[in-house]
Amino acid sequence: xxxxxxxxxxxxxxxxxxxxxxxxxxxxxxxxxxxxxxxxxxxxxxxxxxxxxxxxxxxxxxxxxxxxxxxxxxxxxxxxxxxxxxxxxxxxxxxxxxxxxxxxxxxxxxxxxxxxxxxxxxxxxxxxxxxxxxxxxxxxxxxxxxxxxxxxxxxxxxxxxxxxxxxxxxxxxxxxxxxxxxxxxxxxxxxxxxxxxxxxxxxxxxxxxxxxxxxxxxxxxxxxxxxxxxxxxxxx
Ligand SMILES: C[S@@+](CC[C@H](N)C(=O)[O-])C[C@H]1O[C@@H](n2cnc3c(N)ncnc32)[C@H](O)[C@@H]1O
Numbered sequence: 001x002x003x004x005x006x007x008x009x010x011x012x013x014x015x016x017x018x019x020x021x022x023x024x025x026x027x028x029x030x031x032x033x034x035x036x037x038x039x040x041x042x043x044x045x046x047x048x049x050x051x052x053x054x055x056x057x058x059x060x061x062x063x064x065x066x067x068x069x070x071x072x073x074x075x076x077x078x079x080x081x082x083x084x085x086x087x088x089x090x091x092x093x094x095x096x097x098x099x100x101x102x103x104x105x106x107x108x109x110x111x112x113x114x115x116x117x118x119x120x121x122x123x124x125x126x127x128x129x130x131x132x133x134x135x136x137x138x139x140x141x142x143x144x145x146x147x148x149x150x151x152x153x154x155x156x157x158x159x160x161x162x163x164x165x166x167x168x169x170x171x172x173x174x175x176x177x178x179x180x181x182x183x184x185x186x187x188x189x190x191x192x193x194x195x196x197x198x199x200x201x202x203x204x205x206x207x208x209x210x211x212x213x214x215x216x217x218x219x220x221x222x223x224x225x226x227x228x229x230x231x232x233x234x235x236x
Pocket of ligand 1 (some may be wrong): 015063215
């Protein structure tokens, strides 16, 4: 896990990834669709033209985890582009093995940190962004590690198209409230199109996509009767 100092530094221009993890090398086997560390930053502003070679919608998922959403969404939307991103090495390798077997090829996978979003995408490049069950960092001394605050929020707004949408789900009630709070504090960035502390009970059709795709973590929480919080943002 990165310490807090590294977390803050990972937003900076001079940041370099530093690790010694065998899965970093093992991921090279999947270099046709996996980009590691700073490699994907070379495609900033050129994902559709140079990488996907089309002008379809660009979807980005932060914290892909075990990839349930990524695999299902890519298969259901073969005519859209999808970039999954996670920083855990072994999890990335296990997912890459499964992605390699998918019949669709409309995706790339980034083994990198979401703090780099401003270096990964240029202004107004992303159509839809998904952020499902982020690590809640519940201890007070770890709150600084939560991503969903400044400067991330401004960077996120910058890379989203003006017509773009951000989809968020979390089991963690305090992180949900905390995110709403930070959105209010930065109210010039996004409109809260819809929010609910129990999307599966909500009849608002805005949550249809969030209800349709259930991630690994979501299935575990639902089996324990936990409510799932959701937020949908559009850009101002
Ligand atoms: C609790 S898991 C949820 C995984 C998946 N979205 C799901 O719902 O099953 C959170 C994931 O986000 C990843 N993650 C956390 N912080 C990240 C960051 N700053 N950049 C990239 N990935 C991150 C973790 O490695 C982990 O795989």
